[in-house]
Amino acid sequence: xxxxxxxxxxxxxxxGDDAAWAELVERFGRYVYAIVVQGxxxxxxxxxxxFQDVFARAYVSLPSLRDDAAVRPWLAQLTRRCCxxxxxxxxxxEPVEELADTAGEDELARLDEAFAVREALAALGExxxxxxxxxxxxxxxxxxxxxxxxLPLGTIASRISRCLAKxxxxxxxxxxxxxxxxxxxxx
Amino acid sequence: xxxxxxxxxxxxxxxxxxxxxxxxxxxxxxxxxxxELGGIVARAEADAAYRAAVLxxxxxxxxxxxxxxxxxxxxxxxxxxxx
Numbered sequence: 001x002x003x004x005x006x007x008x009x010x011x012x013x014x015x016g017d018d019a020a021w022a023e024l025v026e027r028f029g030r031y032v033y034a035i036v037v038q039g040x041x042x043x044x045x046x047x048x049x050x051f052q053d054v055f056a057r058a059y060v061s062l063p064s065l066r067d068d069a070a071v072r073p074w075l076a077q078l079t080r081r082c083c084x085x086x087x088x089x090x091x092x093x094e095p096v097e098e099l100a101d102t103a104g105e106d107e108l109a110r111l112d113e114a115f116a117v118r119e120a121l122a123a124l125g126e127x128x129x130x131x132x133x134x135x136x137x138x139x140x141x142x143x144x145x146x147x148x149x150x151l152p153l154g155t156i157a158s159r160i161s162r163c164l165a166k167x168x169x170x171x172x173x174x175x176x177x178x179x180x181x182x183x184x185x186x187x
Numbered sequence: 188x189x190x191x192x193x194x195x196x197x198x199x200x201x202x203x204x205x206x207x208x209x210x211x212x213x214x215x216x217x218x219x220x221x222x223e224l225g226g227i228v229a230r231a232e233a234d235a236a237y238r239a240a241v242l243x244x245x246x247x248x249x250x251x252x253x254x255x256x257x258x259x260x261x262x263x264x265x266x267x268x269x270x
Contacts, residue, residue: 021217030203118200165193172191
């Protein structure tokens with residue numbers, strides 16, 4: 001069965017579907033995490049609080065989201081606001097404008113691109129999605145991957161290479177998406 | 188598509204590592220957490236001694252309810268118990 005669209009997921013969350021909420025967190029958790037940790041470079045403890053705060057605010061505000069399909073840019077803006085709030089509390093002396101610039105537009109655009117690639121990866125299905133995720137995102141060794149996926153160790157490198165080529169081919173065929181940074185991801 | 192060779196795709200894949208599993212789990216349990224929080228607030232409204240105990244140890248009250256005492260949850264509980 002195909003994964004629900006963002007709109008479908010939001011609609012289900014809105015009527016109190018806990019499983020849909022769990023899926024929404026799973027789908028966007030990496031993106032929120034990356035903005036907090038890479039975009040704003042918050043320390044671990046602050047990052048965890050902000051991560052939870054973003055989803056707590058999202059849960060409460062989801063019913064007022066105007067465009068269900070725009071949940072990702074909405075979450076990105078929410079994350080930025082939460083990060084800036086946190087930094088503002090810590091750095092009383094710095095002007096708000098400087099805090100807003102803490103996460104550069106280029107960095108946020110890069111994360112938008114990364115999310116688009118991740119969507120293409122999910123669409124590839126298994127075994128490529130799991131293989132590339134383990135190697136590139138989870139930094140697992142060939143040995144760990146071979147054991148986890150029950151594959152011959154000597155074939156891991158070539159499988160990764162083939163899957164990456166497949167991802168490139170798939171990514172080429174996708175249409176542009178709206179982004180949190182306001183820029184269009186050109187594909 | 189230009190500029191998206193396999194090296195670039197690999198770099199972009201690396202840009203989104205998974206958050207710690209415990210963070211994800213806590214966020215996923217938000218609906219249940221809010222229900223538990225509602226239970227604490229309702230009991231506190233009916234029982235002054237319990238309310239005082241909760242206000243004296245917000246994190247403990249959350250932990251007793253099986254919730255992670257994250258700062259946002261503590262703040263939410265404090266806000267909802269404020270007069």
